[in-house]
Amino acid sequence: MTGWQTLFYKEVLRFWKVGFQTVGAPVLTAVLYLLVFGHALEDHVKVYDTVSYTAFLVPGLVMMSVLQNAFANSSSSLIQSKIMGSLVFVLLTPLSHWGWFAAYVGSSVVRGLAVGLGVFAVTALFFAKLSFVAPWWILVFALLGSALLGTLGVLAGLWAEKFDQMALFQNFLIMPMTFLSGVFYSIGSLPPFWQAVSHLNPFFYMIDGFRYGFFGVSDASPWLSLAIVGGAWLAVSALALHLLRIGYKIRG
Amino acid sequence: MPAISFQSVSKQYSTPRGVLQALDGVSFDIAQGEFFGLLGPNGAGKTTLISILAGLARATQGRVLVDGSDVQTDFAAARRKLGVVPQELVFDPFFNVRETLRIQSGYFGVRNNDAWIDELLEALGLADKASAGMRQLSGGMKRRVLVAQALVHKPPIIVLDEPTAGVDVELRQTLWQFIARLNREGHTVLLTTHYLEEAEALCSRIAMLKKGRLVALNRTSDLIRMAAGNVLRFKVDGELPPALAAQARITGRIVQLPAPDAAAIEQFLAEVRQAGLTVEDVEVRKADLEDVFLEVMATDQSAAGGHRWQSPV
Numbered sequence: 152m153t154g155w156q157t158l159f160y161k162e163v164l165r166f167w168k169v170g171f172q173t174v175g176a177p178v179l180t181a182v183l184y185l186l187v188f189g190h191a192l193e194d195h196v197k198v199y200d201t202v203s204y205t206a207f208l209v210p211g212l213v214m215m216s217v218l219q220n221a222f223a224n225s226s227s228s229l230i231q232s233k234i235m236g237s238l239v240f241v242l243l244t245p246l247s248h249w250g251w252f253a254a255y256v257g258s259s260v261v262r263g264l265a266v267g268l269g270v271f272a273v274t275a276l277f278f279a280k281l282s283f284v285a286p287w288w289i290l291v292f293a294l295l296g297s298a299l300l301g302t303l304g305v306l307a308g309l310w311a312e313k314f315d316q317m318a319l320f321q322n323f324l325i326m327p328m329t330f331l332s333g334v335f336y337s338i339g340s341l342p343p344f345w346q347a348v349s350h351l352n353p354f355f356y357m358i359d360g361f362r363y364g365f366f367g368v369s370d371a372s373p374w375l376s377l378a379i380v381g382g383a384w385l386a387v388s389a390l391a392l393h394l395l396r397i398g399y400k401i402r403g
Numbered sequence: 404m405p406a407i408s409f410q411s412v413s414k415q416y417s418t419p420r421g422v423l424q425a426l427d428g429v430s431f432d433i434a435q436g437e438f439f440g441l442l443g444p445n446g447a448g449k450t451t452l453i454s455i456l457a458g459l460a461r462a463t464q465g466r467v468l469v470d471g472s473d474v475q476t477d478f479a480a481a482r483r484k485l486g487v488v489p490q491e492l493v494f495d496p497f498f499n500v501r502e503t504l505r506i507q508s509g510y511f512g513v514r515n516n517d518a519w520i521d522e523l524l525e526a527l528g529l530a531d532k533a534s535a536g537m538r539q540l541s542g543g544m545k546r547r548v549l550v551a552q553a554l555v556h557k558p559p560i561i562v563l564d565e566p567t568a569g570v571d572v573e574l575r576q577t578l579w580q581f582i583a584r585l586n587r588e589g590h591t592v593l594l595t596t597h598y599l600e601e602a603e604a605l606c607s608r609i610a611m612l613k614k615g616r617l618v619a620l621n622r623t624s625d626l627i628r629m630a631a632g633n634v635l636r637f638k639v640d641g642e643l644p645p646a647l648a649a650q651a652r653i654t655g656r657i658v659q660l661p662a663p664d665a666a667a668i669e670q671f672l673a674e675v676r677q678a679g680l681t682v683e684d685v686e687v688r689k690a691d692l693e694d695v696f697l698e699v700m701a702t703d704q705s706a707a708g709g710h711r712w713q714s715p716v
Binding site for chain 2: 153154156157158160161164165168169232235236237239240241242243244245246247398402403
C-alpha cells in the first residue's frame with residue numbers, strides 16, 4: 152500500500168469500528184421514514200402514474216442516506232482529529248494533497264454506499280417493488296453524489312474549528328438541502344416559485360438523476376443532472392485540493 | 404551536508420493584539436549524527452521552530468533543509484527523513500497500539516514492517532500492550548507509543564519536543580537509553596527539554612532561544628566552561644539584602660550566587676552576616692548548564708554580549 156491507501160484504509164476502519172452508529176443508525180432512520188411516510192401518504196400522493204408512492208420514496212431515501220453519511224464521514228473525521236490533535240500523525244507524513252483528497256473522499260464514498268446499500272436492502276426487500284430501468288445511472292449518481300458530499304465534508308472539516316461550527320454546516324445547510332430536494336415529493340407538485348427554487352438546489356439533481364435509474368422517469372433530464380452534479384463536484388474538488396495543498400487551518 | 408539547516412528562519416503570527424514575532428532570523432546547522440539540544444524558556448519559539456522543521460507550520464521568511472531537502476518545496480523527501488515526537492500527548496482513540504503503528508508506517512509507504520514494530524515495542528517496554536486500545540493506556544504508555552510512532556518508518560533524524568514533560572523517572576531512563584542507543588547507531592537527535600540536567604548529560608551541542616532569537620550556540624562543555632566557574636550555595640533563615648538578592652538565584656531557603664573567586668565568596672558571606680542572617684549548609688560547586696542558561700537568559704541580547712555564548716564556527 153502507498154501512503155494514501157493506508158489513510159483510506161484507516162478512514163474506512165474508523166467508521167467500521169463504530170458501525171452501529173455510522174451505518175446501522177442511519178439505515179434504521181431511513182426505514183422509519185419509509186414506514187411513517189409510506190403509511191401516511193401511500194393512498195394520498197400520486198407522483199408518477201406508473202410508480203407507487205412507497206416505491207418512489209425508496210430511491211430518495213437511499214440517496215438522502217448516501218449523501219448525509221458521505222458528508223458526515225469526512226467532516227466528522229477531520230474535525231475530531233483536529234480537536235483531539237491526532238491529525239498531527241497525518242500532517243507529519245509525506246502524503247500530498249492528492250493523497251489526502253483521495254483517502255478522505257474515497258472513504259466517504261464507501262461509507263455513503265454502505266449506508267445506501269443497507270437502506271436499499273431493507274426497504275426494497277420488505278416494503279416496495281422496484282424496477283431498475285437504467286442501472287448505470289443509479290451507480291453513476293450514487294458515486295458522484297457521495298463523492299460530492301464527501302468533498303463538501305472535507306471543506307467543512309477543514310473550515311470548522313469547533314463542533315458547534317460543524318453542527319451549523321450540517322444542520323443548517325446539508326440537512327435542509329437534502330430534505331428539500333425532492334426526497335419525499337416530486338417537485339412537479341410544487342407551486343412555480345418553489346419549483347424554480349428547487350432547480351437551484353444541486354441536491355435535487357442528485358436525487359432526481361438517481362431516481363431516473365430506477366423508474367426511467369424524472370423531473371429533469373438525467374444528462375442535465377449529470378452535468379450539474381459533475382460540474383459541482385469538480386468545482387468543490389478544486390477548492391478542496393487547493394485548501395489541502397496550502398494546509399488551510401491545519402498547518403500554521 | 405548538515406542533517407538539519409535552519410537558514411534565517413522568521414515566523415510572525417497575526418493575533419488580535421497585533422503581530423507576534425515568534426522567531427526572528429534564526430540560523431544554525433545540526434551535523435549528521437549529533438545529539439543536539441534546543442533550550443529556552445516557554446514562549447521562546449522552540450516548538451515553533453520544530454513545527455516549521457516538521458511542516459506543521461510555515462516560516463514567514465527563511466528556509467529549513469533536512470538532509471538537503473527543503474521542508475516546503477521538497478516536503479515529501481524531508482518528512483521521510485524526520486521522526487517527530489510531538490509535545491502534546493495525542494492519540495487516535497479508534498485503534499490499538501499495533502494498529503496505530505502499522506497505520507503510521509503505512510502513511511510512509513513502509514509495508515510488512517512488523518519485525519521493526521516488534522523491536523520498537525520491545526525496546527520501549529510496550530510488548531505486552533500491543534493489542535491494548537490507545538484509550539486504555541496510561542499517560543506514560545501513550546508517550547511511549549508516540550515515540551514508537553515517530554520511529555516506525557526508520558527515520559535517520561529524530562526530533563523530540565519535550566518528550567519527558569510529566570513523565571516518571573523509570574520511563575525517562577528507558578527512553579533516554581533507547582534514544583542514546585539510536586544516536587550511537589548514527590541517528591541525529593534534536594531534543595527540546597526543560598530538564599537542563601538531561602540536556603547537559605545527553606547533548607553534545609546546545610542552542611538557546613530567547614524571544615525568538617538565537618542567543619547561544621556552542622558545545623555543551625564549552626558553554627559550561629564559559630560560565631561563572633563556581634557557584635556559592637547556602638541556606639539562609641531570612642530575607643537577603645536587595646543588592647545581593649538581585650544577583651542570586653533563590654529557591655525557598657536556598658540561595659545560589661555566581662562566585663568567580665574566593666574573594667567574591669568572602670564578600671557575599673560578609674554581606675549576609677552584616678544583614679543579621681544565619682547561614683547554613685554552605686558549599687561551593689561547579690557551575691552547571693542551569694547556571695549558564697539563567698545567565699544567558701538574564702543577559703540583554705540587544706547588546707553585543709550575546710555573541711559571547713556563540714562559538715565562532
